Amino acid sequence: MRIEFFFDFGSPASYLAWTQLAKLEAAGEVALRPFLLGGVFKATGNNSPVTVPAKGKWMTEDLHRWADAYGVPLKFPRSFPLNTIAPMRGAAALEGDARFPTYVQAVYEAMFGRGEDISDPETLRAALKGAGLDAKAILGSMTEEPVKAKLKATTEEAIARGAFGAPTFFVADQMHFGNDRIDWVIRAAKPA
Template structure:
């Protein structure tokens, strides 16, 4: 059976948006199960001496990224609107996922949050917006949002961010298959094809 792919993402990450929107279908084609792993880029960036997104700190890089996102989303038929605030705080929806502990609705929720941020220019830090994204997925969106504030849930997200650091993750989206790390939306197919047959045979 092919190994599971872990998808590491931050809701503020631009390139995580197209990755999240296509991951589940692509993984299904490869017979792969997906583990959805929200984490926080902020502490990782701070450890590198950044107090903001590198796309804001380096304007030329930011201009390129926004144009690249327009091209990429147009090519994939994804709606895109540059957020009026960037980066937005994705802490609350990330905690909602940690509290959900692998619930079946998590992939749909992830896609709704990314759509809210990068297609509808909505504030994903707002509890009302997060509740809207949960509507129809869980019987009690308000309770799901309230549970996200509990200390053990906060600890889970911190631990997940620490695990990301331990795995060598420095940006999003990232994918891990076994001990192998792949960074960037364009590396999704490479991650799904890992390990190559010759490597599998060598360890078989």
């Protein structure tokens, strides 16, 4: 079955879930769908853990435990959270394109693998060039109106379907929230 995986580059839990993409792809066809977490929070009420300092502290520890268990790096940019709208527009521009997986990998590895500030155009450009992508063309797409509209539409679709945070997964109409629900997503996509 098809697995829809709504993500934002600014979400460390989405990054962790993305590092488990192969596991998800073994259970079903995964559609990575870029959406704006800020837009979701604006529509549904901001339930970001950072709004409750004690929860934010625990969540940081928890995310590092998951990264250690997965055996993947997790490094936060010095300034966090940061504005991810430009790289998210790049994701919307490339969604469905053959370069899309490479783009997502390049941005996530810069953001949470190395803790780089991808809101800085030069940092983003370097990350894309390092992955062999045409950085100039991709950065250019980020200001195109149809691309902006597409990202907004995907965000609105996710909100209408019940999303309130990231990552959000859908298997048909069943919604799962969080990196810590990957096993539920897999069970839903491929019942035992």
